[in-house]
Amino acid sequence: MNRKERARIEVQAEKLIKRSKLQEAILEYRKLLSGDDQDLPVRNIMGDLFVRLGQKREAVAEFQKIADFYQDKGLYSKSIAILKRINRIDPNYLESVAQLAQLYENQGFTSEAKSEYGKLAQALERQKKSNEAVEVYERLIKLSPQDMTSRTTLAEMYQKAGKTDDAVEEYNTVAEYKMRRNELKGARTLLETAKKLKEDYPRTLTNLIDLFKHEDKKKEALDLVNEILNKDKDNIKALYLLGNLHFEDGNLKEAEEIFSKIISLRPKEVEARIKIGKIHIQKNELDEAFEIYDPLVDTLVRKQKEDKAVGLLGLILTAKKAHLPTLEKLMLLYQAMDQPKSLKIIYEVLLEQYQKNNLREKMLSVLKELIDLFPENEKYYQEFRNLKEELGISDEELDAEQASVRLDEAKDIIETSLSKADLYVEQGLVRNAKRMLENLVMRFPDEPKVAKKLEQVKARAAKIKAKDIVSKLENVQKKETEIFDHLPSIDSSDSPRTSKRGYDGRLTAADIIAETDLIPIITELEEKETKFYDLSSAINDELEAITAVFNYQMRGDTAHVEKALTDIVADFRRALDEKVDREDYDSHYNLGIAFMEQGLYDEAIEECKLAANDKKLRIDSYSMISHCYRQKKDFKQAMKWLEDTEKLVQADSSQFFALQYEKASLYENLKEQSQALKLYRKIANWDAEYRDVSEKLKTLEGQI
Helix, strand or coil: CCHHHHHHHHHHHHHHHHCCCHHHHHHHHHCCCCCCCCHHHHHHHHHHHHHHCCCHHHHHHHHHHHHHHHHHCCCHHHHHHHHHHHHHHCCCCHHHHHHHHHHHHHCCCHHHHHHHHHHHHHHHHHCCCHHHHHHHHHHHHHHCCCCHHHHHHHHHHHHHHCCHHHHHHHHHHHHHHHHHCCCHHHHHHHHHHHHHHCCCCHHHHHHHHHHHHHCCCHHHHHHHHHHHHHHCCCCHHHHHHHHHHHHHCCCHHHHHHHHHHHHHHCCCCHHHHHHHHHHHHHCCCHHHHHHHHHHHHHHHHHCCCHHHHHHHHHHHHCCCCCCHHHHHHHHHHHHHHCCHHHHHHHHHHHHHHHHHCCCHHHHHHHHHHHHHHCCCCHHHHHHHHHHHHHHCCCHHHHHHHHHHHHHHHHHHHHHHHHHHHHHHHHCCCHHHHHHHHHHHHHHCCCCHHHHHHHHHHHHCCCCCCHHHHHHHHHHHHHHHHHHHCCCCCCCCCCCCCCCCCCCCCCCCHHHHHHHCCCCCCCCHHHHCCCCCCCCCCCCHHHHHHHHHHHHHHHHCCCCHHHHHHHHHHHHHHHHHHHHCCCCCHHHHHHHHHHHHHCCCHHHHHHHHHHHCCCHHHHHHHHHHHHHHHHHCCCHHHHHHHHHHHHCCCCCCCHHHHHHHHHHHHHHHHCCCHHHHHHHHHHHHHHCCCCCCHHHHHHHHHHHC
């Protein structure tokens, strides 16, 4: 169409509009549509005309084409404006609501996206489109994990749809949130609903028992566990719950019996062994605790989980009695980890303990290590010289003794490695033996036995199929266990995914490869192996160690040794920080919760401030910071953070009034009764039955 013809049609259409012949005008404008950019103003006019005619569907269709065009061109702000216009024309046109929510989400406008998804979900519910509504709620929760109202609605929808497990999971998530906020009545209702849906669901039972403990109803907690065990006496989850209840009540004998039973049922259950170790620590039986933890520490070291190994040993160090085997094991760990600062602390503690026990030869050895680490420290030289004179040891004798020790260690390494090489060759793993011996030659280039063995292995080089390597390695593992007696046994009855509690002590074919510095072989079997400790979530043991030592210091009876041990644990805490990325906000939030529950409020505040960098976690993080300051009796700071939280929530929402209640309670702490009364009245106007607001009003009105 040429320009002249186009102009003629536009003039004709405008005349028709003036004569109120809108439908005819639309027909004229349709003649101008050509499928290019020129369509946009024409479609805009047509959409307006359809609106004037009351033809919403036709108007929406025109504006939708404009919105789609802008979106395809990457003009998102213009597309959003048109979609908002469509929503005003026809609020029931849900396709544009969904598109608008998606655009907001993609552009990072989280608050606006949540609002649109909320509207969409509610509209779909009204239209009885349950499946679509569920999908939107799932998306909304992914966008805003702390939206407990949406989680509760989703749980109810799962329940109606017969998705029992999904419903129970959501009910538990909301219940856990309420328990953290001390809203125990609401948590109980949700957990009872979850229990009716699935009576033996482990997470529900665990949370119910936690709820009973919060309410100081230990008898009900025990009754619930016994109810489970009456139906299934070997239920591992229930046994753990029962053992923990006895442990917390100080019934150490009963707790030990329960955890021993768990180990008899599952010999590789590491958590139960750790619990028994804790019981021995409580009873001040440190040798027994060390005997339990020592093989676990060795296994963790082989898995390159040195931080977890330190954490286990740290539990023993929480006792008020310095334990030499534990300290010596820590020394070896820190030597392997190359941590001079931690080593200095350990060495100095060991020096003190060796002196108390008159172990002078060991003192001499430690002083030599300190001199090697810190040659600039004259104090260590002086102590070393004095002790050497006291013992009557010459430099030549000392050097010969140390050389002898190093020679013995080298011989042990060489002999063990040669035996392993023979074992590999025997099982057909010639290439693996060759690689191990090549590494050994690099370490001991002057040892003729190693060079000779390497030549023999090269001569016997065999063609080995890659698919046979794994089965051969398993055979090697069994034989190594028999010969060297340092590897955990393989229980063929255990599947790779039997434990979800963390590291289960199983040694795989990949570990043998790692242990011998061989090239790893990727197989389908290897890819399905279980994951081990996730440091960002499994922190309870370390926190217990830190808390216990802190408690000793707070009581004011911390001796020199315990203070040094506090430094050790503090170093471990720094190592933990290095493992958790500063931008891993979920992990920092979880750490904050764990610290808060252990009474380490300063540490909790620090973690929550990091977590607050994530918009999704900001409200809960601020709220937790306020709670921590409140526990510290710093009510002004608590109020400041609560007011910051208040700015982030929607006015007159349930979350808003929950914060108002906390503010009112803080005003009571600050002795500002009139301000508290004002807020309680505001809450009562919103919901007279909210928590104990009615009782609060009566009390304060009586006081004032």
